[in-house]
Amino acid sequence: MKILLVGPYPPPHGGVSVHVAGALDHLRRAGIPCRVLNLNRSAPESERYIRVSNVRDLAAVLLRHARAGWTTHVNTNGHNLKSWLVALLCGVAGRFGAGSLLTLHSGMAPAYLLGGRFWRRSLAWSACTFYSRIICVNREIEETIASLGIARERLAVISAFLPPAPQKLVAPDALQAWIRNHTPLLSTALFYRPEYGFELLMEAVAQLRLRYPNLGCLVMGSGEQETEARNLVRKTGLAANVLLPGDVSHESCLALISLSDIFVRPTLEDGDSISVREAIALGVPVVASDVGARPPEALLFKAGNTEDLVAKIESCLGMAQRGRNQTESPGPYLDRLLEMYTAAVTRKNGYGYERRTCARIFRQMTNDK
Template sequence: MKVLLVGDYPPPYGGVAIHVQQLHGYLRGCGVEARVLDIGKGGRPAPDVLPMRSPTHFGLRLAGFLSSGWTVHVHTSGNNPKSWVLAGMVGGMPGLRASRVITLHSGLLPDYLAASGARRNFARVALAGYARVVAVSGAVRDALLSCGVPEEKVVVLPAFCASQVRPGPVPAVVDAARARRKPLLAMAHHPSPVYGRKLAFRALRRLAEANPHVGLALFGPGTDSEEFLRDVRDLHVAGNLEVLGELEHSAALGLIARSDAFLRPTTHDGDSISVREALALGVPCVASDVCARPEGTRVFAAGDAEDLARAVTEAVAAGPSLHPSVDAGPELLALYAELAGTANPSKQSHEDFDTGETRHAAQ
C-alpha cells in the first residue's frame, strides 16, 4: 500500500498541518510507504515530505503519484474558494487506478456552503471524484449532505491521532511561567477573531480580580501585532500574560501538559486537535459550546466572558483527569487498505516511481 497525503505540513503549526504530520508519522510507524505533498509555506525538510515549488510543479508531481496508483488523501479546510479549487483539481485529475480520499476540517465550512447555491453546486462536483469524504464533525457532514454528496461516501472521523500526542522539551520561559503562575492557563493564539482572544482576555481580567497570580500562556502567531498589543492594553491584562510566540508542536504539547487548564474560546470550530490533545494529556479543557466537544470538556456559553471564567475556575478546582481519546490512524489505515484493494494499486518500487516522476517533470 502506498499513500500520498496532500495538505499543509508544519511549520506553521495549524490544526490541519499538525494532523497531516501526525497521520504521516502514524503511517510510517505502521510500515506504510507514505509521503506528503506539502501545499503550505514549505517548512524545514522532513523525510518523505515534498515541497510545492509552483502550481505547475504540484500538478506534475500529483499526476505522477496518481498514474502510479497511490491512494491520495487530501486535507483542506473547505471554507474558501482556494480550498475547493484544490479539491476539484485532485478529484478530477486522471488516474483510474488511484483511489482518492478528502478530509474537510473547518468549522466554518457549514456557513461557507450555506451562503451560496453556487458554492454548494461546486462542492458537489468537486467531491464527485473521491471514494470517501471525511467530515471532522456532524455539522460538517450535514453541510456536505445538503450539497447532494451521497451519504454512503461521507464518514465522520475527528482529525486526531491520539498515539502521536508526545510532549517534548519546553523553552526555559515555560518553566519560569509555571513557577510563578498559580494557576497557569494555556491557549493557542491566532490573529483571527475566530480564536476568541478578546473574550479570553475579559475572562482573564475577571479571574485576576479573585487571584492576581493567575497567568495565561499564549502560543501561536500574531502576538507581536498592533491589534494584539492594543487588546492587551485596553483590557488591562499585561500583568497576567505569558506571551510565548510560535512554539514547535512538541514544545506546545509540553506547555499544555504543564498547565492547569487549556482554553479554547473560539466563535466557530470543527473538531479542535488542541482540545483533544489537552484531554489526552489529562489536562482540564474549557471550550466554547459552538460545536460538539469531546467527552470530558467543560463547555461555556460562547461569547460569555463571565461563564468562561466560571468554567475555568471549576476546571482548575477539579484538577487533572484522563479521558478516552479517539485515534483516526487505525480507521484511516483500514480505509486505505479497503480502497487500495478496489483500486488495484501499482506495485512499482520507489525507484520506478521516482523515474516516472522525473519523466512527468520533463514533459
C-alpha cells in the first residue's frame, strides 16, 4: 500500500492543509509509504511535498503515481469549480492505478452544489463516480452528495481531526510578553474571508472589553482580506486588545491555543473545524457557532449573533478552572482510513468506466491547458 495525498500543504496553515500534513506524519509513523502532491501553485520548494504549477504537470504526476501502484487520496473543499475539476482529474487518473478516495472538507459545499446551476451538480456527480469512497466531514455534506445520486454505501462521515503527536508546546518569544499582559485571553485561527466571522468576533471583543479591560484576543491566520482586518482593528480602537500575528506554524498555533482561556470559532459556515477539536484535546474551552459538525464539548452560539456570542463567552469565563486532557490517539481514525485504502486497492473504483473512456476524459481535460 502506497498513498498519494493530494491537497494543500502548509504554509499557509488552514484546516485542510493542516490535516494533510498530519495525515502524512501519521501514515509515515505507521510505516506506510506516503507522499503529498501540493496543489498550492505558489508553494515554495520543499522535500515534504511534490509541487506542480500547471494542469499538465498535475496530470503527469497523477498518472505516474497511479501506474506505479499508488492509491490517491484527494482532500478538497468542494465549494468551487476548481475543486471539482481537480477531483475529476484525480479520480480519472486513479482509475489507472490502485484506486482513489475523496474527502470533502468545506461546510460551504452544500450551498455551492444545491444553490447553483445544474452543471455544478453534474460535474460533482461525474467526479464522485470515480472514487471508491467519499469521506464527508459532516452529515450535511453527506446528504448533499447522496442527493446527487451517489450510493450511500460509498459515503462515510468522518471528522478530519488528527490529534497532534505529543510534544512540548512553547509559544513564540515575541508573543509571550503580550500574552502575559492580557487576561482573559481568547484565541482563534482563521482565514481572512467573510465566512470566518472576523468582524463578528471584533464586535464581541468590543463589548467584552467594557467588562474585561485587559482582555486579549489572539487571531492567527492569513488571507486576502488581512489588510482590511488590520484596518478594522485600528479604526475600532481595539489595537490594544487584539493581536494579529499572521500565519504561524502548527506547533506555535497549538502552543498559543493551550495558553488561552477560551478558543473561539466565529464562522458563519463550517465543515468540521480541526482547530476546535485541537483546542478541546488541549483542555481549552471552546465557544463555536452552531454550524457544521461540532463536538459535544463545545459551547455553541447562534451563528452571526454577536449578543449570543458575548453571552456564551462570558458564561464560559464564569465556569470553573478547566482540567487538561491527554492528547487523543489517532488509532480509530487511521484504522478506518486504512480499511478504505485497502478497499480502494481491491475495488479499483471506476464503477463501470472502461479504461479507454477514462483515457479519453483524461486527454480532454489536459489538452491545451
